[in-house]
Structure formats: C-alpha cells, structure tokens
Amino acid sequence: MACTFTKASLLRSGAVRAYSAQAAPVRAYSAQAAPVAGSTNYEVKTSVLPNKLVVAHAENDSPISRVSILFRAGSRNESGETMGATHVLRVAAGGTTQRFSKFAIARQVAQADREVVAYTLEGTRRAVQDTIPILSAVATEQLFYPWEISENDNRLRLELATRPPQLRAVDLLHKAAYRTGLGNSLYTAKYNIGKISSETLQHYTATNFTSNRGAVVGIGVSHDTLLECAQSLPLESGSDATGPGVYKGGEIRSDKGGDLAYVALAGEGGSLKNIKEAIAFAVLQQVYGMGPSTKRGLGSSNLLRKAVGELNEPHSISAINVCYSDSGLFGVLLTGSANIAGNLVTAALTTLKSPNISDADVNRGKNQLKTTVLSAMESGSYALEKIGLQAVLTGSALSPGDIATMIDSVSAGEVKAAAQKVAASKPTIAGVGNLRCVPFLDELK
Known part of the structure; x- marks a missing residue:
C-alpha cells in the first residue's frame, strides 16, 4: 500500500530550479486587455548593470505583480562564526530598517536556501509599484536591533521542532555528502539560538549582500521600474568567491x-x-x-x-x-x-x-x-x-x-x-x- 509521505516542495528539483527560456512575446498588460493570469507564454528580458547587479523582467499579463531582490548568500557561505545566520535572517525579515519601522513592513518576505537569500514583494500592480522602496529597505538597509533579533528566538525553536522528518533527512544528506559549504544546514543549531548577534548579522550581510552577488527580478513590473530599483540599492561591490561544492559522500x-x-x-x-x-x-x-x-x-x-x-x-x-x-x-x-x-x-x-x-x-x-x-x-x-x-x-x-x-x-x-x-x-x-x-x-x- 503506497501513500504520500514525501512532497516535492521540500526539494529543489533540477531543471525547474535552474532554467527558463525565450518564447514569443505577449502583449503588454493594459486595462483594455483581459489579463491571462498564470500564462507561460512570456519573454524574459535580462540586463546587467555596471556594478554587476543583474536585472530580469517578464510580463505574464497577470493583474498581480511580483518583485524579488536576491543575493548569493545562502547557508553555504556561512563560516563557523556565522553558522545559522541565514535562518535568523529568514525569520528576522521585517525588522526595523533605516527608513521604515517594523510596523510598516509585512513580515513573510524572506526565503533562504543553501545558495540564495531572497526578499519578495507581491500584490496588485499599483500596490507593488508604490511599495518597492519598502522592499529595497528590507533587503538592504536592515538595522538588526538586538531586541528585535531576540524576539525571534521562540520562532527559531518552533521551526526546529516542527521540521518534517523528510526535510531533516535531506538536510543530513547534504551534511554527509559535502560536510561544509553546501553541507551547512538550512537551520541554526539549537545551541546557537540566542548567540547570533546583531554584529554577526551585519557582518554577514555586508560580506554577502553585494552588487556582484545580487539580482532584482520582477513579473508584471516594467523593466525600467526594476532598473530604477536596482540602481537605487545602496550596495557595495565585494568578493565573488564562494567555496566550491565538492561531493565526498x-x-x-x-x-x-x-x-x-x-x-x-x-x-x-x-x-x-x-x-x-x-x-x-x-x-x-x-x-x-x-x-x-x-x-x-x-x-x-x-x-x-x-x-x-x-x-x-x-x-x-x-x-x-x-x-x-x-x-x-x-x-x-x-x-x-x-x-x-x-x-x-x-x-x-x-x-x-x-x-x-x-x-x-x-x-x-x-x-x-x-x-x-x-x-x-x-x-x-x-x-x-x-x-x-x-x-x-x-x-x-x-x-x-x-x-x-x-x-x-x-x-x-x-x-x-x-x-x-x-x-x-x-x-x-x-x-x-x-x-x-x-x-x-x-x-x-
């Protein structure tokens, strides 16, 4: 008797994770044209700014717009001193920034895996257009106040306690296969909860949230709007080196x-x-x-x-x-x-x-x-x-x-x-x- 214990959403599947490609362009969204939500018939336009920040845009004729700011800053980049930092970043999204208090920010915008940390904004076209500055602040202007970081300790414990065992097995599979780098867990260790400081997070983001490791992407948002957003991000250039993923078994x-x-x-x-x-x-x-x-x-x-x-x-x-x-x-x-x-x-x-x-x-x-x-x-x-x-x-x-x-x-x-x-x-x-x-x-x- 078979039953479904495993879910594909727990895993990062190959081709879907990696690609997309060019099809015939569709017409631009307009109030006169009924949008076809979820269309897969769209072209992707990509630009690279002088500071190496990548900008990608697609139009799918949906009334919902989505924008993401991403960095190659996943858990594989953690060192002994910063182990678990990406898990803390994931749950700390929405804290106070240089321009906005946490009360003005929706909390659920962050995702992180072994290679990428992403901050995403989703809503109607007009709403997204008006709130892109908040997304930019959440992704690049975090202040990481110590009292806000400590408020997330119970959530970290809850996420550790409620991890599906299948996800735990895949996490351990990476540890056994790579040991370090790609072997780093997606979660902070229990003994490290409360020990990842504001200074640690500031150092981690300053090192990894850099223009040459980032991208700004959007669907249902004009390419010019994304370029304007990308050019306004207060990002420094940094090292592009990431430790190689060497399979060991x-x-x-x-x-x-x-x-x-x-x-x-x-x-x-x-x-x-x-x-x-x-x-x-x-x-x-x-x-x-x-x-x-x-x-x-x-x-x-x-x-x-x-x-x-x-x-x-x-x-x-x-x-x-x-x-x-x-x-x-x-x-x-x-x-x-x-x-x-x-x-x-x-x-x-x-x-x-x-x-x-x-x-x-x-x-x-x-x-x-x-x-x-x-x-x-x-x-x-x-x-x-x-x-x-x-x-x-x-x-x-x-x-x-x-x-x-x-x-x-x-x-x-x-x-x-x-x-x-x-x-x-x-x-x-x-x-x-x-x-x-x-x-x-x-x-x-």
Whole structure:
C-alpha cells in the first residue's frame, strides 16, 4: 500500500530550479486587455548593470505583480562564526530598517536556501509599484536591533521542532555528502539560538549582500521600474568567491524511534555549470519516479516503483534531484515502516547502482518533465522564484517555452550517462527515525 509521505516542495528539483527560456512575446498588460493570469507564454528580458547587479523582467499579463531582490548568500557561505545566520535572517525579515519601522513592513518576505537569500514583494500592480522602496529597505538597509533579533528566538525553536522528518533527512544528506559549504544546514543549531548577534548579522550581510552577488527580478513590473530599483540599492561591490561544492559522500544517522524510517540516499548529480547535463538529470528524475503523475495513480511505470514492487505496509519512494551552481545530488527519498525500511533502501540503491533505462523510459520522462515545468510556471510566484534563481546564479534568465525545447533536445544517451555518473559515485545515506532495520553504508553492496 503506497501513500504520500514525501512532497516535492521540500526539494529543489533540477531543471525547474535552474532554467527558463525565450518564447514569443505577449502583449503588454493594459486595462483594455483581459489579463491571462498564470500564462507561460512570456519573454524574459535580462540586463546587467555596471556594478554587476543583474536585472530580469517578464510580463505574464497577470493583474498581480511580483518583485524579488536576491543575493548569493545562502547557508553555504556561512563560516563557523556565522553558522545559522541565514535562518535568523529568514525569520528576522521585517525588522526595523533605516527608513521604515517594523510596523510598516509585512513580515513573510524572506526565503533562504543553501545558495540564495531572497526578499519578495507581491500584490496588485499599483500596490507593488508604490511599495518597492519598502522592499529595497528590507533587503538592504536592515538595522538588526538586538531586541528585535531576540524576539525571534521562540520562532527559531518552533521551526526546529516542527521540521518534517523528510526535510531533516535531506538536510543530513547534504551534511554527509559535502560536510561544509553546501553541507551547512538550512537551520541554526539549537545551541546557537540566542548567540547570533546583531554584529554577526551585519557582518554577514555586508560580506554577502553585494552588487556582484545580487539580482532584482520582477513579473508584471516594467523593466525600467526594476532598473530604477536596482540602481537605487545602496550596495557595495565585494568578493565573488564562494567555496566550491565538492561531493565526498558518507553517512549520517539520527535515531529517533517511532514507527517510521525516513531515509535519503544519493550519488553525485549535475550542476548548472553544464546546462545540458542538468536537464538530463531532471529527465532522469522523472524516469526513476516522483510519485504518481496522475490523480490516485501509483506511478507503477517508473523504475523505483518497479524495483520496490507491491508492499502491504505504508511506504513512499521518490527520486530527488538537487541542482546547484557547481554541484548536485541525485538519489532517492523514502519513507516506510521500520521493518520494511531496509528492503526499501536495498532496492533503491540497487536501482541507482545498476540502472536499466530504456528509450521508452526516457521519452516518458521527457514528456512528464515538460508537463511539470509548464504547469508549474503557470504560478506567478513559482515563475518569479525560478527566474530569480537563474538570474542570481547564472547572470541571465530564460523562458519556459525554451525549457521545453531543451528537454526535447536531450538524447536517451545523455540521460543514461547521467544515470551512470550516479552509479559510479560514492553513495551517501542519511536516515531519521526508527533505523533498526536500515543497513549501514558499509553493509550495502
């Protein structure tokens, strides 16, 4: 009996995370033209200012506008002294700035992952136009008053206590695979709550929130407005160096008891340095399976479901593909009752180490990926996030239509080569929960 324990939103999936591309331009929004909310038929325009700040704009004819200011300042940039700073930044968004008090700022504007910290504004076109200065202040003029930082300690504890175990397993997977840099957690450690000071945050933002590490992106906002916003940001230029993400492999286990085991296992995946390879890994993820592709379906045609077979106990198994600017992880996230977890892990690793992929599997994966990408890009907030990630990590942004073209151009040989890269790499495994039946890494063949 299969059930859905894993959610795709917990993960950063390859091609959707990385790209977009050019399609035929649509007409500009006007009061006379009925907007088509969620349209994926749009062009993305990109500019780079003299200070290396990237500006990207798209028009999707929606009545809702969205603007993001992003920096390559995710947790991979944390050092021993600043460990956990991005988690604190995420919950501290909306504090007092040089121009606005916290009472004038909506609190929920910040997101952060291992590579990027982003501040986003969303609302009607007129409202967004009028409040862009507040977004600019929130992103670049934080004061980090000590009493405001300490007010968030209970929220930090709550977020640590309520982390889904699947997310915890993926977090530990990164720690085992990279150790430092990309291995840094998305969350501050319990022992560090209350110890990340105002001075630490000021130092972290001054070091990483710089023009050459940033981008300003928008949907439903004119390019000229975004350029004006970008040019007004009080940003200094800084170092562009980020420690390389070097995949090493390993094992971390967190025995917590209970009835279920949550296990993530992976090998080395693709990166944004090679776009074609990253797309191939995104197709491979669909081939291995991400759960049912249809309502109430079982996804029985994917490789992982075939490898596991029919089980009478609750379980879930899904391929994961996490693509970063210079490295990546590809593998499996699984959940199951403690007594079958070992069988699930063995079946999953055997499938990763001995892939048997047909051309029909690749064609199915390509079609599923195109559907996933184009459907997801109908959401304006999702499209903004993906365009923003492209702009800040690669310096340019592409549109959804060309992603589909790039997917079509991937050959079966390239997908099989991606699978062989995973098979040849040292495996990484991380587990949370009742792990009594989960084999250790040196016991897996």
